Amino acid sequence: MPYIPHTHRELQEMLTVVGVRGLDDLFADIAPSLRPKHFNLPRGRSEADVCAFFEDMAGKNGTDTISFLGAGFYAHDIPKAVDALSGRSEFYTAYTPYQAECSQGTLQAIFEFQTAISRLFEMDCANASVYDGGSAIFEAAMMAVRATRKHALVVDEGVNPVWRGMLRTYLAGLDIDVRIVPHANGTSNLTALTAAVDDSTAAVIVQNPNFFGAVADYTDVFANARARKALGVISVYPVMQAVLKTPGEMGADIAVAEGQSLGQPLNFGGPYLGLMACRKEHIRQLPGRIVGRADDRDGKTGYVLTLQAREQHIRRSKATSNICSNQALCALRALIYLSLLGPRGLTRLAEHNMALTRYAVERLTALGDVEPLNDVPYGSEVALRLPMPAEKFISALAKKGCVPGYPAGRHYAAMGNVLLLSCTEVNNRAQIDLLAEAAGGLL
């Protein structure tokens, strides 16, 4: 029997100790009327058989295409050391580190992760991660609601539509008003983001670079929010954050991100991790797991789960959040990734990808009818206006083995011809030349 060690003899001995005749006697408390009507599951299969099934399934996805698809989720090269270290079963078969003395490995790693994220964002502190970038935005919004005791949110339309969709779902049962500030041709309307904040606003939420790849400075938006006693929340792309003005420098109260780009494969949408950092004064509103430094009885420094009084297992319905875990293994991967790249590795990566994207813009705009959506600065993703519907352009090129990006019109009115194109280090100039050549044949 796979994974069950009992021999027949042990089974008999154990049944005798328990004082029952057979295994089914252990389920006498389940009334006959509650027994399954049927349980028509396939017969078990050998390990090799199951592996072959999945090898087959893994071969039926379009992962052999050239792709410039991003839209908030990016293909990056991941050093093999990340897999090797996070694949140590001392990490991945452990549980939440409730017993600190036998969990110092996980606890110290989370403490280091919190430090790395705080430094990347230049914020005072960070938690041990939440589920993903979308839940991080929701949790940040709730922090602001609790901290300000106000119930309205101002959200830039440039925040990833996937995450704004999640925000709608999560707020459905709560009495919180959301005002969306429309983008201005793919850029944040900073004047409108300032004007939309009033005395009822708990937080203003923006994204940098925004969904269209545009980079901005939100310092004034956050200063205005502060003057109105609202919090400034910013969602960032962590790789670009190596070079961009930081949430801390802009005066944000809370910084969040989808952490996927830091050492997590795309994995068809998950598992990912949400990064959350904040200013010190909001630390007790921070949801989820937090690891702190502590001294043990011998005065030796170590690590424990801390500030647990905020959490659901103690506070129950009054908890700051219902989150009772973190994406610990994903956080470990992010930390290892950041440790391997270091400041120079991450900075050069951001620069390399920005340069590649600029090359793609150069090649595509040289075709004549393609132009950037606007003239604002961008990072490693860019919005391009095509002389044809982006959907049509994408599906035609995809048939030739090249996915040129994502159609912005899926989520935005009057953007039917706009293509969102992203380059990372998994792409190269030769791929971009191929893209330009194939596009030239279409336009």
Next chain:
Amino acid sequence: MNTIFAKSVPGRCSAVIDSDAPDAARMLPPNLLRARPPRLPECSELDVVRHFTNLSRQNFSVDANFYPLGSCTMKYNPKFLEYVAALPGFTRLHPLLARLGDSHAQGALRCLYETERLLCEITGMEAFSLQPMAGANGEFAGVSLIAAYHREVGRDRRILLIPDSAHGTNPASAALAGFEIANIESRDGMVDPRALAAAIAAHQGNVAGMMMTCPNTLGLMETHLPEIVKQLHDIDALLYYDGANMNAILGKMRVGDAGFDVVHLNLHKTFATPHGGGGPGSGPVGVNAHLLPFLPVPRVEKRDGLYLLNDDFPHSIGHIGPFYGSFGVAVKALAYILRLGGEGLARVAEYAALNANYLKKRLEDVLDIPFERICAHEFVASAPEGLHALDIAKALLDRGFHAPTIYFPLIVRECLMAEPTETESKETLDAYVEALREIIAQGRDDPHALGEAPLTLPARRFDETAAARHIRITEDME
């Protein structure tokens, strides 16, 4: 151990891309750039490998230690699950590729579809969504479905009933979805139908549903289940099944047949995907026919032999996660289900119950066992008079055993809640019993000595109160 930051040497580096790209300052205006590079560790690859290898050695884990953590189901995680989830055809797949044409992600969509169908047959529910990213996230999705159901029929019902034995996430998730909580007291470890009737009467017309864990957190089957189901359905309130203990009833009871309306499962418990030191998990939510219209979108469907995503459900609660859930975790759960098959899954429940009952029986003269009847996959015990569950837990660590869950459920004095799981052998359970016997004897002899444990681990007990008062949660907060 020094942190990775303390090991950093300025100028040392490992993974730096070979690139002729210009500096950021030549591509972006200066007001958009950060003033100084991020203060991340500067290390060689070996520095990093050695640091994290040594950190890993400071952990207990299922692969190295018996881990009878009640309600957490720390069973063995088969190695081949890691292999299938790491296939590049899965890991490299962009979630939005499936949105750009049906043909692009057929293998991955089929995995999701098959997982959902198998979970339906295992639980007797009508449909599943794999979107929730963890157990508590599945709870939130489930109670949101209950809210949507009542809203749709034009009722404003604000109360969710929750037994006092429930996990703390139940009330927290319910509150997040806008519900108020009414507590139902247990009687002899069971939900008391009379207390339930009283609560329904007290909140007449306002009860939206009830959340139950079954077997409950005491490790006991709810013997009044049919009556509870009837009481709730009589007032058109819905019954929620918290799947934390689903491994106890595999093949023995299907929650859909039993009358539950909505359920979440923890793939990382029942279906053997690893816990990862606290995550990632996966918390699929399943429903019966009348909650089906409200499930999160997109739903995975099969039409004419093709797998596709369908968003066209106007009553849906929307998006619980960014895409289709923790795909990498779902793949492992599917592999586990296919490997075991129906018979193997039923054996999981049988041997989990056998191990728990054997352990409970053998501990009867060591610990105080408040409920002597047959238990399910786990059981609660109290520390003998004069001893503390915490001290016993720490002394177990010294003997190489992870501690059971302690001080939960809240309704049991000095509680030690143990779940041995089906994958542990008789000799491991016997050794655990002997360790506990020794610890209790030592504690009776010299309670002070027990309070000193652990002595053999990388750390001794911490002053957690001081840590919460003087908060240091990054290297820079000293």
